[in-house]
Amino acid sequence: MEVALDDDEIVTRVRAGDREAYDLLVARHTASAYRTAVLLGAGSDAEDVIQEAFVKAYRKLSRWRGEASFRSWLLAIVANESRNLHRSRGRRDGLALRAAAADPATEATAGDGLDAVLAAERRAALVGALRRLPDRDRDVLACRYLLDLTEDETGTVLGLPRGTVKSRAHRALAKLRGLLDHEAVRRG
Missing domain, CATH: 1.10.10.10 (Winged helix-like DNA-binding domain superfamily/Winged helix DNA-binding domain)
Structure with missing residues (x-):
C-alpha cells in the first residue's frame, strides 16, 4: 500500500531535483489555485494566472521556509498574480x-x-x-x-x-x- 506524501516531503523531493514531484504539487493544488484566481477577479484569465503562479512558485521554491503551508504560500502567489493582472488591464471590475x-x-x-x-x-x-x-x-x-x-x-x-x-x-x-x-x- 502506497503512503501519500505530504507537501513538505514533496517539496523536499523537488528541491533535490525530482521534477515529477512538482507535478504532484501542481495536481494537488490546481483546483484551489484556480478557484482563488477566479474569486480574486482573474475571470477568463484564471488559467494563465495559475500557470504563471506555478512557474513562479517553482522558481522561488528555495524561498519557501515552511512557516505557512505550501498551499497558503502558493495561493499568496496566485493572489499576487491576480492583482498583477488587474493592474496590467487597468480595470477595477472587482471580484x-x-x-x-x-x-x-x-x-x-x-x-x-x-x-x-x-x-x-x-x-x-x-x-x-x-x-x-x-x-x-x-x-x-x-x-x-x-x-x-x-x-x-x-x-x-x-x-x-x-x-x-x-x-x-x-x-x-x-x-x-x-x-x-x-x-x-x-x-x-
Missing part, C-alpha cells in the same frame, strides 16, 4: 463571482420551482452586493468564506496580519449585510 453565480436554468429544474427561483434571486442579490464592496473587502470575504481558508491562511494569501483579517472580515460582513438589507427594502 468575478461566477463560481457563486451558478446557471439559474440548471437550478430551476431541480426540486421545487419556487424554491429554485428564490434561491437564484438570493444568489443574484449576494453576488451583486459582493461586487459593490471595495476590493479589499471582497478579497477577504472570498478567501474566508468562498475558499474556506482559515484566518491564518487568508492572512498569508493577502499578505495581512491575522488580526487585520479578522477585523476586515467582520467589517466586510457588516457592509455586506447592510447592502443586502438595503436591497431587500428596495425590492420589498
Whole structure:
C-alpha cells in the first residue's frame, strides 16, 4: 500500500531535483489555485494566472521556509498574480463571482420551482452586493468564506496580519449585510 506524501516531503523531493514531484504539487493544488484566481477577479484569465503562479512558485521554491503551508504560500502567489493582472488591464471590475453565480436554468429544474427561483434571486442579490464592496473587502470575504481558508491562511494569501483579517472580515460582513438589507427594502 502506497503512503501519500505530504507537501513538505514533496517539496523536499523537488528541491533535490525530482521534477515529477512538482507535478504532484501542481495536481494537488490546481483546483484551489484556480478557484482563488477566479474569486480574486482573474475571470477568463484564471488559467494563465495559475500557470504563471506555478512557474513562479517553482522558481522561488528555495524561498519557501515552511512557516505557512505550501498551499497558503502558493495561493499568496496566485493572489499576487491576480492583482498583477488587474493592474496590467487597468480595470477595477472587482471580484468575478461566477463560481457563486451558478446557471439559474440548471437550478430551476431541480426540486421545487419556487424554491429554485428564490434561491437564484438570493444568489443574484449576494453576488451583486459582493461586487459593490471595495476590493479589499471582497478579497477577504472570498478567501474566508468562498475558499474556506482559515484566518491564518487568508492572512498569508493577502499578505495581512491575522488580526487585520479578522477585523476586515467582520467589517466586510457588516457592509455586506447592510447592502443586502438595503436591497431587500428596495425590492420589498
